[in-house]
Amino acid sequence: MKKFLLSLFVVATSAGYVLYQYVGGTPAAADIQTAPIAQTTTTTSGNSTPPPSTATQVATTQPAKSAPVKTQPTPISAPTPAPAPAPAPKPKGQYTDGTYTGSTADAYYGYVQVEATISGGKLTNVTFLQYPNDRSTSRYINSQAMPLLKQEAIAAQSAHVSGVSGASDTSAAFIQSLGDALTQAKA
């Protein structure tokens, strides 16, 4: 059991890194929910924003180009090559080629379900079949004009630091669903 969990963890972290590489690049069309603040702003039609009592006046920007709010799962391809972030022991046993649907996992703010593709015995693709819908997108588009704030895709840093500040892992549901798919691939 322990060995299985270790190999599962290793694969899951590598898969997590693969996914991470993707989101570090240019968001695909399906990432509509990002509706970057720097590019689109809107005028209000109703939804209230908390007015902070200590706020300074913030400059408004040009009216929105509207974006469709429908979100679709997108295949996320692994970049080739995809090195693991840290040296890791090779998982024991090959995966059987094919496509495997993982269980639906609860990420609190929605459900996550992934489909894993194995080619040549390796994980080569992860597709989201379900991921939490950004229902706040339509709210965002209706919200009042927002300032231009700089955005960037997050990217791993290799620097050594004194400490780390972080919210805890929100990828638990992803790993859970992927793990289930990989369990089937190993069988």
Place this chain on the structure above:
Amino acid sequence: MGMPAVVELVGVAEAAPFERVFSLWDEIDARFSTYKEHSETMRIGRGEVGEADFSPDMQEVLALAERTRAESNGYFDVRRPDGVFDPSGIVKGWAIARAAAELRRDGFANWYLEIGGDIQTSGQDEHGREWSVGIRNPFNRDEIVKVLYPHGQGVATSGTAARGAHIYNPHNPAEPIAAIVSLTVIGPDVCEADRFATAAFAMGRQGIVFIEGLTGFEGYLIDEAGIATMTSGFERFLS
């Protein structure tokens, strides 16, 4: 509180100063923990303590909570949607600030204090360099995605928790906070950073705008697609 706590006192060999900090935090945990049946928090929740009998520390935290609630237009609330009284959104930062005050009073100049990702530093590290803080990748806890140099400011990160989300939108408790996964706030001290990080996270994407509007605070928001949005003065903490 069930979270890792770190105390680093540069150049200090004796155990006593460390023990004082941990002892303070143990006392605070015993009083405020929602995981301890007989904490003051839980007894208050069960109606076993009249308001007139609240401890001075509890009164102080509640006053801070009320101030945060007003300043965030209700987005910070120690009352959870299920009715449970839970001040944990500000106790962490408040506890670190208490320890920091004692260290300064006792003449310590170079130190690092942390409870569960909320951090307060002073002076320089053991190599004589500015303390550095990484922002954890919300999608991979083994990675950091940003390196900050807080220069003595407090750092707090709010986000969806591994144990089950503890962040609610008090204005719409049935709707979970979607779209954002992590909000790091840098403020004048860790208590201020913590209370506003918690409040702003409950606002969803608007949270970063709220922080932008607060003088003396900077923020770094990460959404579920891995896109970060930062306040206009945030980049001064990158070096």
